[in-house]
Amino acid sequence: MHAPESAPDSVPDQQALARVGTMVRERLAADPSVYRIENDRVELFAVGDFLSLAECKTLCTMIDEVARPSSLHELDYAAGFRTSYSGDLDPSESFVKGISRRIDDLMGLDPAIGEAVQGQRYLPGQQFQPHNDWFYTSEKYWSLEEARGGQRSWTAMAYLNEVDAGGATHFTDLGFQIEPKPSVLLIWNNALPDGRPNESTMHAGMPVLKGAKYVITKWYRTRQWR
Ligand SMILES: O=C(O)CCC(=O)C(=O)O
Numbered sequence: 001m002h003a004p005e006s007a008p009d010s011v012p013d014q015q016a017l018a019r020v021g022t023m024v025r026e027r028l029a030a031d032p033s034v035y036r037i038e039n040d041r042v043e044l045f046a047v048g049d050f051l052s053l054a055e056c057k058t059l060c061t062m063i064d065e066v067a068r069p070s071s072l073h074e075l076d077y078a079a080g081f082r083t084s085y086s087g088d089l090d091p092s093e094s095f096v097k098g099i100s101r102r103i104d105d106l107m108g109l110d111p112a113i114g115e116a117v118q119g120q121r122y123l124p125g126q127q128f129q130p131h132n133d134w135f136y137t138s139e140k141y142w143s144l145e146e147a148r149g150g151q152r153s154w155t156a157m158a159y160l161n162e163v164d165a166g167g168a169t170h171f172t173d174l175g176f177q178i179e180p181k182p183s184v185l186l187i188w189n190n191a192l193p194d195g196r197p198n199e200s201t202m203h204a205g206m207p208v209l210k211g212a213k214y215v216i217t218k219w220y221r222t223r224q225w226r
């Protein structure tokens with residue numbers, strides 16, 4: 001059911017999150033390349049061959065060039081949790097632009113609300129402990145994020161390589177793991193259909209045990225990202 005346009009948000013950006021949720025849900029449902037991972041509590045989708053293996057390889061090389069310890073450029077809310085190396089890929093670079101646009105097109109989202117594509121590399125022992133991609137609006141960092149585009153709506157994350165052991169994405173509340181597989185794009189809605197943040201989206205990048213794990217992540221906001 002649609003809330004009237006004038007309905008007040010009971011949480012920040014609620015109406016916008018509900019609207020973006022509906023838009024993407026309908027778009028993905030109509031796309032035969034998109035597979036819905038059935039779950040009652042989260043809207044989770046996958047595309048099996050979103051990237052070619054050559055594109056995956058190029059992205060891994062680019063990540064090696066930009067990756068720095070994640071804790072150095074994360075805000076304090078993530079410090080200590082994320083031992084992987086990460087970095088934004090150059091949004092003005094034509095290859096990166098192309099990949100980024102393909103994700104926007106698949107989702108049917110305005111490129112303006114998408115953050116820069118972020119690359120991430122995990123070596124043995126490195127992990128991203130359980131977290132939500134959406135922002136806690138009671139925290140200090142929220143005033144900054146609110147001005148930078150508001151709450152996060154959808155996450156799109158692609159696996160770029162075969163990991164020798166470990167490195168699954170663990171949805172800790174839902175109780176299942178997605179094994180990394182190159183070329184696969186995973187997409188989920190960080191909000192509930194009514195636009196409140198979905199607590200069940202809590203997830204972790206499990207420690208890599210052997211080899212390395214490379215991913216790209218693109219997060220979408222509700223408003224123009226800056
Ligand atoms: O590496 C993973 O499997 C999870 C990454 C993640 O949670 C993120 O980039 O927000």
Ligand SMILES: [Fe+2]
Pocket residue numbers: 131132133203
């Ligand atoms: Fe995450």
